[in-house]
Amino acid sequence: MRFPVAAYNGSRPSLEVDLFVANKLIDMYGRCGSIGDALSVFQSLKERDFFSWHFLLYGYIHNRYIEEAKLLFTRMPYRDIVSWTAMLAAYAKSNRLEEAKEIFDMMPLRNLFSWTSMLVAYARNGHLLDAKIMFLESPETDMVSWTALLTAYAQNGSVKSAINVFEEMPEHDIVAWNAILAACAQNGHTELALATFSRMPERSLTSWNTMLAEGPQLHSSDQVSQIFKEMPETNLISWTSLLAAHARDGHLELSKCTFDSMPEWSTVTWNALLSVYSRGDSTEQTDSLFGRIPEPDLVSWNALLASYARNSHVSNVIDVFHQMPARNIISWTTALGALIQDGNLELASRMLDQMPETDLISVSQLLSGYAVNGHMLEAFQMFFAANLVYAIDQACFVSFLIACSHVGSLDLARSYFLSMAGDFGIQSTRQHYCCLVDLLARSGYLDDARELIHTMPFFPGTLEWTCLHSVRA
Structure with missing residues (x-):
């Protein structure tokens, strides 16, 4: 990658004080995101010391120039455990697991941060077993590594394992409490989250915001409002969670009032x-x-x-x-x-073809449009094409049965209706039964339609009888 030439016009340092100042400049430019200026100062140095190389390396890593950091790392005449760990952490944060493990295996020495960085890298990529092994093999552990393992389980939905880790921890700080609180709340364990929140010896703003943010799962908007009122302090996240709770419940006036009361707004709050x-x-x-x-x-x-x-x-x-x-x-x-x-099915079909990516929802929409509007050939073609690409769902079968009903394909409809559970693993809904009742009645099989109404796993409702009687009328 080419960087802009910096406006560093000092003479090449020859005194110790000049090298000290130059190193400070490299560090400052790197921290401020002016990596081109940092590189220019580095290249202007006639002599470089340990700090010159390391400050530029940290500048690359801080600004996510991983390839440039890798190249510089291979050229460095001085490498210590800090520089090795910095490269390891850079790969780990970028989810480049294989390269992180390669650096880890090559390290002449490792510290606790090295082990924890590798643990986090495994956890982020869903390798829970490797994360647990890394934790167990680490020669020492601290609150950071314990909490990293707890968070790894939580982020992958293993709440029970996260709770076990929490209970095994030699001590609990506020970070650990917040991690287990988030594990329970974010995975839908309402009672556990509430119990954990009440057990906490102290609560931070993060603790309160976790309870607010999980409002859709844990509370009504009234309960979210009550929690908000009890908070000793609030920030933009707190206000946004309160607004989101009112918005979710469709309370327009409360949403507007909350929005107008906010000390500041972000794009999230506007949305x-x-x-x-x-x-x-x-x-x-x-x-x-x-x-x-x-x-x-x-x-x-x-x-x-x-x-x-x-x-x-x-x-x-x-x-x-x-x-x-x-x-x-x-x-x-x-x-x-x-x-x-x-x-406008013709334009809709062209739009579907132009989509950079499609999913079952978009395909199912057009399939339904074809079926409801009587475009039977297109509906059948789309159903069979979708079956080759996606795991078709209940909505697709409803559209298919509607299409069969329009053209009177009783045998085809009955065949696919019976295969839903056995071949596709899809449970028939009331809508599917109604479609088949309608088709049986339209085909003159009124007794079969009536028998299906009485034997279906739902209490017969108005819709089923309407399908039957509308044909008889």
Whole structure:
């Protein structure tokens, strides 16, 4: 990588004091992100010492120039355990597991930080067994390594193992308590999270924010509000969690009041309020709020897009879609759904073909559109094509059965209905039974339709009888 030439115009240092100042400059430039200036100072040195090499190495690592750091590391005349560990940590943080392990194995000496860095690298990549082995083989452990192992289990959903590690720890600091609290809360263990929170000998702002952030799983917005009121201090994360709880429950006025009371805002908080508006009937209010966001991101654009789609403003959906500076699969799927809802299946089909990536949701949308609108050939083709690429779901089968009903393909519908559980592992829902009842009745098999209604694993409702009687009428 080429770096810009720095405006370092001092003479080449020859005195010790000059080398000291030059090293400080390399360190300062590296910490400030001016790695080109740091390199220029380094290259201007007639003589370099241990600190010259190390400060430039740390500058590369700090600014994520891993390849440049690797090249410099191989050229360094001085390497100590700190420089070895710095390279190990750089690879670990970049999820370059094999290179991290290679550095670890080559290290002439290792310290506790080296062992913990390797443990964290394994944990981040889901290698729990290797992380546990690294912990057990480490010649010493401290609170950092214990907490790293606890967090490794928690992040991979192994809450029971995380709790076991917590109970085995020789002592618990606030970081360990927060780690086990987050492990319980983020994995849906409501009672454990509440019990852990009540057991904590002290609570930090992180502890309180963890309880607030898990509001969707643990609390109603009223309970989140109560926790917020009890907090000894709050920050932007706290306010955003409170706003998100009100937004999730659709409380527009409370969301607006919370937003207006916030001491500061971020794009996340703007988006939380925007999400409430986007679920409503007023696209004008959504559009107005979107225009006030200082720096709208992809989430902001998707919320605006969803607002127009939900209110069937298809032309606005297309306009916003083309204005978006970036798109993801949510953007594409939202626009696709609006076209299908509008009955413009030809344009929807072209959009699906243009999508940089597709998923079962987008394919299922168009499949449903074909089935409901009577495009039976296209519906069958899409169903069989989807079956080759994705693990088709209940919604796909509903669309398939609707298509069969339209063309009277009773044998095909019955065959796939029976194969849902055995061949596809999909449990039949009431909708599937209704489709088959409708098809049996349309085909003249009224007794079979009536028998299916009585033997299905649901209490017969209005919909099933309506399917039967509408045909008889």
